[in-house]
Amino acid sequence: MNGNYAILAATMLAFGLYTPTAVAAQSESTADEAPYDILIAGGTVYRGKAQPFVGDVAVSGDRIVYVGPATDHPAERVIDADGLVVTPGFIDPHTHIGDALASEIPAARLVLPFLTQGVTTAFIGVDGGGSPDIAATLRADSGRDYGINFATYVGLGALRQEVVGEEDRAPTEAELGRMLALTEEAMCEGALGLSSGLFYAPQSYSSEGEVVSLARAAARHGGIYDTHIRDESSYTIGLAGAIEEALTIGREADIPVHIAHIKALGVDVHGQARAIISRIEQAQAEGQVVHADQYPWSASGTGLSAALVPRWAQDGGRQAMLDRFTDVTLLPRIRKEMAENLRRRGGPQSLLITRGPSDALGKTLADLADGNGDPVQAAIDLLKRSEAGVASFNQSETDIAAFMQRPWVVTSSDASAGHPRYYASFARKYDVYVREKHVIDLQEFIDQSTAVPAELFDLTGRGSLAEGNFADIVVFDPDSFAPAATYTEATLFSKGVQTVLVNGAIAIDEGAPTGRAAGRPLRRAAEGCARE
Known part of the structure; x- marks a missing residue:
């Protein structure tokens, strides 16, 4: 063993990455052994919640078969990772890419906006939108190919729309029973848990007790309660009140709570991040399981009606809202x-139109109001034409940094059409908050994007580079990994990712998509379900 190899071996041994026996074995000839399928050689390897080292990662089939110092074991394909970072595939626990995965178009199901920034696993059905028909959503036996792995929630909004409709009322006893039965069935088909979007109609019409009942049904099968809380700002019960409601639901339903895209939204609540963090960590200290995700953008993405129109004016759906816009007795209250x-x-300058009529795209509400100086009327006029999406610049960088630095807050995108977070969230978090602003370091970024979400959501065999784990692997250039998408050009692929493996198949090779679709639907192993 030469001097450099001995130093490397001693370092690896200190970090518990392999045993002296394994070191000795690596120094022996392996020429008579079957070659690895793929050897990623000479990169800086971040295994996941462990110190990085310079070495190799090998793959055979869909599994990682070696992680350690440089090896002379033969391989069918050697990828030179010298000067590059090698990490587990990134995990995005909050996305709106269900339509892409359900598409009849194979290219859409590749989800290239994710692969090109290193995301290999994503969750859908969030914000209460997850269909109760989990078997149809996952479609493992459909013969379809997917570019990434994905799991799904059953959603409160989908349950309510199927059973109650869009009316502002409580479910009847029979309706609640039906919603509970659908939740139980969804959990037994492999749902992650129950998601809610209590900010959005018709879910905003749900009482805390109604949500507790459904969350208990998910809890009986080992599920998680994922929530877009009722108020991230000062609309109704306020940010602090909405956090308290989420914690209460978790305690009463005896279910882990995951707070979606945690933020302090709007001028009334800027600066409240520290207080929210303190309250959550108090609950954690008292034994409650609570965690969150965060996208690294100061602008959220939502519908124009959700951002501005009061919930009572949306009761009954879009047509009912439009009818109220023409009711002279109600319009003054709506406008106020x-x-x-x-x-x-x-x-009005903080709302950028990202989806809707083509002549409005890329303009702010202030731009649209130039003709009459009335941004509220401009919003109503636009909504009469069609629903519109907006990038809403509503967060402070101080609050973003405070949440990002907590070990229980993981990376997400909240990916949706029209917002650059679909194409660039992981790249932006690295480029802006690791390299530029030094809010977190590279190790924290990788852990928040891999090992920590894998642990929180019990993604067995993923989230770390370990022998026997699924070969979801990313190789990126630390000098060039960066977003290209912007708020006005939201569909540009990120830069700097050199290689992506999904279940052992190369999906990105030398920075270019290969067209390989090796992703898989992931079913949560439910507890307490009858098996035939």
Whole structure:
């Protein structure tokens, strides 16, 4: 063993990455053994919640078969990772890519906006949107190919729309029973748990007790309660009140709580991150399981009606809302409340149109109001034409940094059409918050994007580079990994990812997509379900 190899071996041994026996074995000839399928050689390897080292990662079939110092074991394909970072595939626990995965178009199911920034596993069905028909969503036996792995929630909104509709009322006893039965069935078909979007109609019409009942059904089968909380701002019960409601639901239903895209949204709540963190960590200290995800953008993405139109004016759905816009007895109240909602979001210049009529795209609400100086009327006029999506610039960098530095907050995208977070969230978090602002370091970024979410959501065999784990692997250039997408050009692929493996298949090779689709639907192993 030469001097350099001895130093490397001693370092690896100190970090518990392999045993002296394994070191000795690696120094022996392996020429008579079957070659690895793929050897990623000479990169800086971040295994997941462990110190990095320079070495090799080998893959055979869909599994990782070696992680350690440089090896002379033969391989069918050697990928030179010298100067590059090798990590587990990134895990995104909050996305809106269900339509892409359900598409009839194979290219859409590749989900290239994710692969090109290193995301190999994503969750769908969030914000209460997950269909109760989990078997159809996962479609493991459909013969379809997917570019990434994915899991799904059953959603409160989907349950309510199927059973109750869009009315502002409580479910009857029979309706609640039906919703509970659908939740139980979904859990037994492999749902992650129950998701809610209590900010959005018709879910905003749900009482805390209704949500507790459904969360208990998910809890009986080992599920998680994922929630877009009722108020991230000062719309109704306020940010602190909505966090308290989420914690109460978790305690009463005896279920882990995951807070989606945690933030302090709007001028009224800027600076509240520290207090929210303190409250959550108090609950954790008392034994409650609570964690969160966060996207690294100061602008959220939502519908224009969700951002500005009061919930009571949306009761009954879009047509009912449009009818109220023409009701002279209701319109003054609607306009007054829309003006207040616009104020709390930072004014008309803070809302950028990202989805809707082509002549409005890329303009702010202030731009659209130039003709008459009335941004509320501009919003109503636009909504009469069609629903619109907005990038809402509503967060402070101080709050973003405070949440990002907590060990229980993981990386997400909240990926949706029209917002650059679909194409660039993981790249932006690295480029802006690791390299530029030094809010977190590279190890924290990788752990928050791999090992920590894998642990929180019990993704067995994923999230770390370990022998026997699934070969979801990313190789990126630390000098060039960066976003290209912007708020006005939201569909540009990120730069700097050299190689992506999904279940052992190369999906990105030398920075270019290969067309390989090796992703898999992931079913959560449910507890307490009858088996035939």
